[in-house]
Amino acid sequence: MFPEALRKFFPGSGTNRAAEPFGVQRLGEEDPLFREQVKAFRAKLEYRAEALGQKVIAVTSAISGEGKTLLTGKLAMGLASSGRKKVLLIGLDLRKADLAQTLEIAPLPGLTEYLAGSAKLDEIIRTTVMPGLHVIPPGIQLSNPTDLLTGTRFREFLAASREKFDFVILDTPPLLPVADTLLLRDQIDAFLLIYRANWTPHDLFRQAIEELGESQILGVVLNGIEQQKQRYYDKYYGSYYRNTHIASAGTP
Ligand SMILES: Nc1ncnc2c1ncn2[C@@H]1O[C@H](COP(=O)(O)OP(=O)(O)OP(=O)(O)O)[C@@H](O)[C@H]1O
Ligand SMILES: [Mg+2]
Helix, strand or coil, X not given: CCCHHHCCCCCCCCCCCCCCCCCHHHHCCCCHHHHHHHHHXXXXXXXXXXXXXXXXXXXXXXXXXXXXXXXXXXXXXXXXXXXXXXXXXXXXXXXXXXXXXXXXXXXXXXXXXXXXXXXXXXXXXXXXXXXXEEEECCCCCXXXXXXXXXXXXXXHHHHHHHHHCCEEEEECCCCCCCCHHHHCHHHCCEEEEEEECCCCCHHHHHHHHHHHCHHHEEEEEEECCCHHHHHHHHHHHCCCCCCCEEEECCCC
């Protein structure tokens, strides 16, 4: 059943049948379809964010395991791939610290160490094979990072990052179980909300939209839409947006 809360992001929808997640191997770089869809989704986001003057963008979702870290990595790589944009990807999920593992980069030192004062900024920024892409991993896993994230040092760090980069993309913890992401909302320009098909309970997705407030949602990404069931979306959004879709949240 198509969740009620998604309808406003996909006007005209409502007849969609439950989609099943495709296999994780379909997410591999070597899959041309996946590459295509990430490219399209990145282009759409870039256009919207620039039109609205939004550069600090948090990728989030209601619950754990919806694909935030994976898609944040792909998005940041996509934004930097043209070579024209300077992109900083920050692992803000200090509780799970999964970004370094997903991107296969050295996990330490990271943001936690910088915020705690035990590492300098140039020690935590990783350069990548893409000249425009820099990554800051979360660092050591913490059970309660609230004080670090709400402190002056983080605020100043994010403000400085905003000045130096065209896009600052944040991989965040899930919205509903922990307050970390919402506590930072005044420093974030926009949210990209992920909904994973056959994974996210509808009522929790709806609750996440309410918590964020629609005006701050740049778009919703549908993750895990089975290919055969995409004709429905294609009818409205064209055949470019397969498997992972980004839909407008009422913004231009
Ligand atoms: N559409 C999909 N189909 C199959 N596997 C997926 C899909 N999207 C993500 N995954 C896999 O699901 C797992 C969780 O993804 P990921 O770590 O990106 O989620 P997350 O939202 O960051 O989770 P958490 O909130 O716990 O950090 C990973 O192993 C990822 O490769
Ligand atoms: Mg994650």
